[in-house]
Amino acid sequence: MSDSLFFREEKIPVSIEQELKRSYLDYAMSVIVGRALPDVxxxxxxxxxxxxxxxxxxxxxxxxxxxxxxxxxxxVMGKYHPHGDAAIYDALVRMAQPFSMRHVLVDGQGNFGSVDGDNPAAMRYTEVRLSRLAEEMLGEDLEKETVDWQPNYDGSLQEPTVLPARFPNLLVNGSSGIAVGMATNIPPHNLGEVIDACVALAKNPEATVDDLLRYLPGPDFPTAAIIRGTDGIRKAYATGQGAVQVQARAVIEHHPKGGKTAIVITELPFQVNKAKLVERIAELVQSKEIDGISDLRDESDRDGIRVVVELKRDAVPQVVLNQLYKLTPMQSSFGINLLAIVEGQPKVLTLKQALEHFLAFRKEV
Incomplete structure (x- = not known):
């Protein structure tokens, strides 16, 4: 029997424009749902x-x-995520960094990087286990089959489509990611405040943004620092998009013994690289864009951040501090875009909608 009975060549006319549109959309949705955006x-x-x-x-x-x-x-790579060990290790490391996560989900032992941008040690040297809070995302609820499961990439195992999270992790730890044609940037928040807002909304489903702001006044970054103004916060919570100004915490210290004055930086805006900040200040002093600085030292240790900017005797401390805010990342803007996957589709959410989706999910669980 000839092969032509089974394999018949047939040319189907296809519009290149339509095929490109279809292929691009398929790829975009794969990246959006499968990699770049968090589930609400x-x-x-x-x-x-x-x-x-x-x-x-x-x-x-x-x-x-x-x-x-x-x-x-x-x-994880062999069973569920066949996309290379580097990508998996990077994600694992981030969940163990207290300067990246408001509440770490992975308890790490070893070198997991620093706010100076230092790389973590190789995966053969570091050790991990789940944090106690991460167990609240899995635990008994997962064992009771309260969520849907799906086959893994080769169909040999089952994996959960979502974890039965007992707390609203989307808001607590935030998220950031760049997909095709869209990006998400959700700031972290205080766990207690987010839960208070959840309870308030559960008791009063008609609560407004202003009502929720009483319980959840704004983001709570792991590196602390100061948020200037509330207009950006309210806009972001009411529309899903906005920006907040975050400023480093700095104090002016006077030393009567030597007659010296110093600006001491103890908290940085979220995701600001401390080493690059110190480097930037040094460049400004060298180029004489900032005058009045006599010495610059990074005295940070395991107890916290401490960058000391010593001033000349004739310098006006507040003027130098204002210049530092203006010319360095000591003051930066954090753009908020509360974009998440809702029922398989990307959607920009208000604060109230994000909390409503979590409450509905917990009722389902």
């Missing part, structure tokens, strides 16, 4: 969800001994 229910992207589930499945929980990061990465 558990606040996680697929890679983070798979890491946490993989650790829980291995019994790598709080209170038990740490396990090598390489073991977790290899297990």
């Amino acid at each position: 229910r558990d606040g996680l992207k697929p890679v983070h969800r798979r890491i946490l589930y993989g650790m829980w499945e291995q019994g790598n929980t709080a209170g038990k001994p740490y396990k090598k990061s390489a073991r977790i990465v290899g297990d």
Whole structure:
């Protein structure tokens, strides 16, 4: 029997324009849903969800001994996320960094990088386990089959489509990501304040943005610092988009003994690289754009950030401080775009909508 009975060549005319549109949309939706944007229910992207589930499945929980990061990465890559070990390890590291996460989901042991932009140690050296808070995203609710499951990439195993999160992680830890044609940037918030807002909305579904602001006054960044003004916060919570001005916390210290004055920086805006900030101040002094600085030292240690800017005797401290705010990342803008996946589609959400989706999800669980 000839092959022509089974394989018949047929040319189908296709518009290149239409094919490009279809292919681009398929690719865009794959990136949006499968990689770049968090789910409104558990606040996680697929890679983070798979890491946490993989650790829980291995019994790598709080209170038990740490396990090598390489073991977790290899297990997650082999079972659920075949996209390269570097991408998985980067996501794992971020969940263990107290300067990146308001509440870490991974308890790390070893070098996981720093606010100076230092790289973490290789995965064969670091060790991890779930944090106690991360267990609240999995735990008993997952064992009771309260969420939907789906086959993994090769159909050999099942993985949860969402974690049964007992707290609104999307707002608590925030998220950032760039998809095709869109991006999300959600700031972290205080856990207690977010839960208070959830309780208030559950009791009064007609609550307005201003009502919720009483419980959740604004973002709470892991590196602290000062948010200037509330207009940007209110706009972001009411529309899903806005910007807040974040300023480093600095104090002017006088030393009567030597007659010297110094500006001491103790808190930085979120995601500001401390080493680059010090470098930038040094450049401004060298180019004489800022006059009045006699010495610059980074005295930061494990107890916290401390950058000392010593001033000349004739310098006016407040003038120099204002110049630092103006010319360095000591004052920066954090753009908020509360974009998340809702029922498989990307959607910009108000604060109230984000809380409503979480409450509806918890009722379902």
